[in-house]
Structure formats: structure tokens, C-alpha cells
Amino acid sequence: MKFREKALIMDETAIRRALTRIAHEINEANKGVENVALVGIRRRGGPLAHQLASQVESIEGIKPPVGVLDITLYRDDLTALGPAPIVHRTEVDFDITDKVIVLVDDVIFTGRTARAALDALMDIGRPKRIQLAVLIDRGHRELPIKPDFVGKNVPTSRQEIVSVLVEEIDGENKVVIEELIES
Amino acid sequence: MRFDRRKDLLGLRDVSREEIEVILGTAIPMKDIIRRDMKKVPALRGKGIITVFYENSTRTRTSFELAGKYLSADTSNLAVSSSSVQKGESLKDTLKTIEMMGPDVLVMRHSCTGAPHYAARNTKMRVINAGDGINEHPTQALLDMYSIRERKGTLEGLKVAIVGDILHSRVARSNIFGLSKFGCELRVIGPSTLIPPDIEKLGVKAYANLESGLKGVDVINVLRIQKERQHGALFPSIDEYRELYMVTPEHLALAADDAVVLHPGPMNRGIEISTELAESSRCVVNEQVSNGVAVRMAILYLMLGGGRDEIAG
Numbered sequence: 297m298k299f300r301e302k303a304l305i306m307d308e309t310a311i312r313r314a315l316t317r318i319a320h321e322i323n324e325a326n327k328g329v330e331n332v333a334l335v336g337i338r339r340r341g342g343p344l345a346h347q348l349a350s351q352v353e354s355i356e357g358i359k360p361p362v363g364v365l366d367i368t369l370y371r372d373d374l375t376a377l378g379p380a381p382i383v384h385r386t387e388v389d390f391d392i393t394d395k396v397i398v399l400v401d402d403v404i405f406t407g408r409t410a411r412a413a414l415d416a417l418m419d420i421g422r423p424k425r426i427q428l429a430v431l432i433d434r435g436h437r438e439l440p441i442k443p444d445f446v447g448k449n450v451p452t453s454r455q456e457i458v459s460v461l462v463e464e465i466d467g468e469n470k471v472v473i474e475e476l477i478e479s
Numbered sequence: 480m481r482f483d484r485r486k487d488l489l490g491l492r493d494v495s496r497e498e499i500e501v502i503l504g505t506a507i508p509m510k511d512i513i514r515r516d517m518k519k520v521p522a523l524r525g526k527g528i529i530t531v532f533y534e535n536s537t538r539t540r541t542s543f544e545l546a547g548k549y550l551s552a553d554t555s556n557l558a559v560s561s562s563s564v565q566k567g568e569s570l571k572d573t574l575k576t577i578e579m580m581g582p583d584v585l586v587m588r589h590s591c592t593g594a595p596h597y598a599a600r601n602t603k604m605r606v607i608n609a610g611d612g613i614n615e616h617p618t619q620a621l622l623d624m625y626s627i628r629e630r631k632g633t634l635e636g637l638k639v640a641i642v643g644d645i646l647h648s649r650v651a652r653s654n655i656f657g658l659s660k661f662g663c664e665l666r667v668i669g670p671s672t673l674i675p676p677d678i679e680k681l682g683v684k685a686y687a688n689l690e691s692g693l694k695g696v697d698v699i700n701v702l703r704i705q706k707e708r709q710h711g712a713l714f715p716s717i718d719e720y721r722e723l724y725m726v727t728p729e730h731l732a733l734a735a736d737d738a739v740v741l742h743p744g745p746m747n748r749g750i751e752i753s754t755e756l757a758e759s760s761r762c763v764v765n766e767q768v769s770n771g772v773a774v775r776m777a778i779l780y781l782m783l784g785g786g787r788d789e790i791a792g
Contacts, residue, residue, distance in 0.1 A: 369508075369520040369521065369522040369550075369780070370520065370521060375784075375785070376786055379481060379484055380780055380784030382501070382504075383509070383780065385508045386508065386511065416520075419520070
């Protein structure tokens with residue numbers, strides 16, 4: 297499948313500003329971050345959670361613990377896909393029980409990834425509360441799930457693809473909309 | 480060939496290095512799940528696994544069952560010794576009967592070489608060989624490879640000695656097929672009557688003397704003396720075997736400094752391995768059991784976790 301970049305949605309500065317605002321919102325919503333931990337959803341939620349944790353630290357002087365969640369084994373579309381997708385490790389090396397966990401992902405679309413992440417998270421402990429932070433909300437929800445913190449709302453068509461690029465994986469921070477030109 | 484597109488896992492002879500790497504890599508997050516308080520993920524919900532063992536087993540059968548359960552598959556065991564097999568039902572009819580009950584995977588052990596291959600050809604179920612006669616025991620070799628890699632960090636280029644009854648050992652054969660794909664220097668050590676005469680064709684060096692075979696090796700895989708397969712007089716007595724081939728801490732001193740010792744179990748302590756060595760921190764026999772569950776979870780997930788449409792066979 298080939299894709300063509302259709303529009304730049306956010307550049308590096310816009311992403312940084314959005315994460316700064318979300319960091320403030322997390323701080324405000326939880327009256328401080330003493331009991332907050334961030335858990336990124338693989339893959340790009342991981343680096344975003346780390347970036348967000350640094351933003352929180354520069355505001356509050358406390359760096360919340362950061363973990364990474366692999367949701368492959370919790371997906372609801374495993375048997376609808378082709379071959380079994382590669383499973384990676386979940387790396388949450390702190391106890392999530394009684395903490396406020398902010399799940400972090402790059403894009404929320406159908407909500408199915410967030411649903412899987414909720415299940416995966418609850419299997420490793422019992423958080424006091426779970427909140428959801430996303431850089432992009434592109435609409436088209438299929439489940440009753442709504443993020444608590446959103447970087448940018450981007451109305452899209454189902455044929456379009458929203459790609460979030462992060463420094464740690466892609467070498468740069470930006471968000472673009474792509475469209476399929478041939479399948 | 481991608482491992483997850485295979486219908487069956489019958490032996491490591493025809494499984495590529497890349498496929499083995501995917502299995503061993505997938506077993507790492509699976510091992511994390513075994514260590515959690517909540518040892519269950521929903522990946523294989525609605526899948527059925529049946530184990531059919533025509534030979535005795537403690538760890539292989541139990542670890543397949545637990546591996547399936549940890550992934551939310553339904554697992555069941557056909558107790559061969561109390562089944563219609565004892566009334567004379569043929570293997571083909573037994574297979575058809577099982578198939579009609581709907582499981583997705585048949586895990587099979589049989590004393591006859593090639594029985595799982597026959598099953599694979601004659602049923603739509605996926606078949607995993609859990610040991611066939613003196614041929615292969617691929618999941619044992621994979622868990623051995625996982626255990627070695629976990630301790631040594633790599634498999635590449637290691638010197639591995641397999642000690643004991645090579646002639647009757649499906650564990651040895653599967654290890655040889657698997658490890659040779661990673662450039663390991665392989666040695667087999669045992670009485671010449673228990674080493675197949677053409678073994679060196681597999682790229683393996685044979686030693687009759689334990690001490691010279693163990694010099695400088697990174698891994699010692701000690702095999703069980705299989706009393707059930709010793710029909711001829713292939714070695715004079717258990718006492719003589721112990722005298723010449725029992726691996727002890729003194730032998731470990733001949734190997735590389737951080738060498739590890741494996742044993743597929745069950746151990747005959749004081750025959751092929753001394754109790755002192757079996758209890759030492761360099762012996763990973765207990766870790767092998769945990770790793771066996773993780774590796775079998777990886778195999779079941781890779782075979783059953785995706786959709787069926789793109790799968791060959």
C-alpha cells in the first residue's frame with residue numbers, strides 16, 4: 297500500500313505546546329502529580345509518555361513514573377487479522393495499584409486500542425483511577441470511550457491515515473495526514 | 480516461511496533460524512505473564528487445544544496445558560491409557576474422533592517416529608509434535624535454546640556438548656537441528672554404542688571420553704538415560720555408565736568459566752548427573768521448566784493468534 301502525505305497537522309513546536317498544556321491539565325485535574333503515573337501504549341504512546349513526563353517535571357518539579365504497555369494480547373481483532381502480530385514486553389516496573397494512571401497514546405480513533413489498554417492495565421493491578429491522554433483525536437469512535445486530555449481534535453475521513461511521528465522512533469516530531477494512493 | 484503461517488510444528492529440521500528467533504523473542508513477554516499475579520491474557524479465547532500423549536510425560540503435557548490456559552484457550556487431555564485406544568481403535572479413527580470435537584490444535588506424543596507427521600497429514604487440526612519416538616522433540620529444544628540464550632545472552636557460536644544416550648534421544652536431535660542454525664559448535668558425548676554412527680554428517684563431533692568432550696564448552700546438556708528404550712545391552716551396567724559418564728562439578732570445571740548445565744528432566748540423580756551438580760546455581764533445570772511454559776505459549780500464540788485465511792496448508 298502506498299500513501300501520500302496530504303497535510304501537516306502539527307509540527308514539533310505545536311506538539312510541544314500541546315504536551316505542555318496536557319501536562320498542566322493533568323496537574324490541575326489531579327491536584328498535583330504526587331500519585332500520578334504515566335503509561336504509554338506501544339509503540340508511539342511510549343515516547344509520548346516520556347515527553348509528557350518531562351513536561352510535568354518542568355512544571356511541578358516531580359517526574360511521574362513512566363511505563364509502557366503492550367496491548368497485542370488484548371486486541372479484539374486478533375483472529376480477524378492475518379498472521380499473529382509480534383508481541384512485545386509490557387514494561388511497568390512500579391505498582392499501579394491505588395495510583396492515578398494516565399494512559400498515553402498518539403491517536404484515538406475507534407477506541408478499541410484504549411479498550412484493550414484498560415483490560416491490559418487492570419490485569420497488572422488496580423489503579424485508583426485511569427485517565428486517557430491522546431495527542432490526536434480523529435473521531436469515528438466505535439466504543440463509548442472519551443479521552444480526558446486531547447492535544448488536537450482532527451476531523452478525518454475513514455480513508456485517511458493520521459501518522460504521529462516521534463523523535464525516538466521516527467527521528468522527528470510531527471503529525472501528518474496521509475491518504476491511500478494505491479492499494 | 481513465516482512461523483505463524485505454518486499449519487504444524489513437527490520438528491526443527493525444517494524450521495528456519497528466523498522462525499526460531501520469532502518464537503524465542505515472543506517467549507520473553509510470555510514469561511513476564513507467568514510471573515504476574517494475574518496469569519491470564521485473552522489472546523486465544525475461544526480456541527481449543529487437545530493433548531494426546533501415547534507416552535508418559537509430566538512436564539511437557541502439563542506445560543502445554545498451562546500455556547494454553549494462560550492464553551485463555553480451552554485445553555483438554557485425552558488420557559490414552561483409559562481411552563478407546565485400549566479397545567483397539569486405530570490412530571486414524573482416534574484422530575477423526577478428536578477432530579470432530581473441534582479443537583484447533585492437537586499436541587501429540589507417540590513412541591512411533593513419524594506419528595505426528597501422519598496425524599498432520601490426516602487431520603485439519605494443527606499438530607504440534609511433543610516427541611515422536613527417537614526423531615524429534617522440537618518444543619524441548621526450543622526451551623533449551625531459550626534457557627541458553629537467557630543465561631548466555633546469545634546462541635551465536637556457542638560450544639554445546641550433549642551428553643548421554645544420543646542414539647535414542649529426540650531431544651538431542653532437535654537440539655542439533657536448532658542450534659546448528661545459530662553457528663554453534665556441537666559435540667555429542669557418550670558410549671559409542673549410544674552414538675549413531677553417521678552423527679558427524681549433521682556437523683557434530685562425537686566423543687567417547689567425557690573429559691575431553693567437555694573441555695571449553697559453554698553449555699552442557701545432560702540427557703536422561705532412558706531405561707524404557709534400552710532393549711539391547713548397549714552399555715554393560717548403570718554402574719559402569721555412572722563411572723564413565725555421570726557429570727559432576729569436577730567436570731563442569733573443565734568447561735568454560737561461566738558454562739551452564741541443562742537437563743530435560745526427569746533427572747536420574749546419581750546416574751547421568753550428580754546431585755551436587757543438579758543443585759548448583761549453574762544448573763538451569765528448574766528455569767527450563769518455567770521457560771518451557773513461556774516457549775509453548777509463544778508457539779501456541781503464533782500458530783493460533785492470527786487469522787486463518789493466509790495460512791498455508
